[in-house]
Amino acid sequence: MKSCLIVDDSSVVRKVAGRILEDIDYIIEEAEDGQEAFDKCRQEMPDAILLDWQMPIMTGLEFLKLLRAYVGGEKPHVVYMTTENDIGQIALALKAGANDYMMKPFDRDVLEAKFHGVVAE
Template sequence: MKRCLFVDDSSVIRKVAKRILGGSDIAVIEAANGLEAAEICATDMPDVIVVDGGLPDMPAVDLIRRIRAMDGAVKPQILVSLVEVDVASIMRAKRAGAQGYLLKPFNRAQLLDSFRSLKIAA
């Protein structure tokens, strides 16, 4: 079973993601901020990480760089979630190590399509 870490300060966004992905072969782990996410990744790296572009405690690109710098067998695929298409933010996230982006609010089809584009069965 694949593991996905959803990092967002909105409990509603995390619950929606968990509900959508819960019916597939993906276990969802939640983190409300970047520090909590970094601690989870240091302990047990997930396969996929979705990082909110507007975290309360650190810029998303800093978290992405921190995750990419961690040693380990699992090299997660990372998406940054944004409230609007912001080309500069997307490019900064990609340079930091993200594979793509996800617009929020998202629906079931959009979230599952994002995971399919990463070659993650959903």
């Protein structure tokens, strides 16, 4: 099965996204911030990552840069998630190695579209 690490400081966002992704056959792991996410990736690299932009301790952008520089960190499909409609932030995330992005709040259709068929089983 495919695995997805959901990284967001909001437990509500993690739970909602987790339920949606479980419905399309992902095994879900959660992290509250970039540091916790990076620690989990060092233990076992997920197939995909849903990554929030603004978090305490380590931001999504800081995490993304660390991840992509880490051995095996090029593997996960990363969808960067932001509430900011700032093309500059989105461009920074894509340049740092995000594969895609989406705006918050999101709905089931948008989230499924970002992850459906992303990772071969």
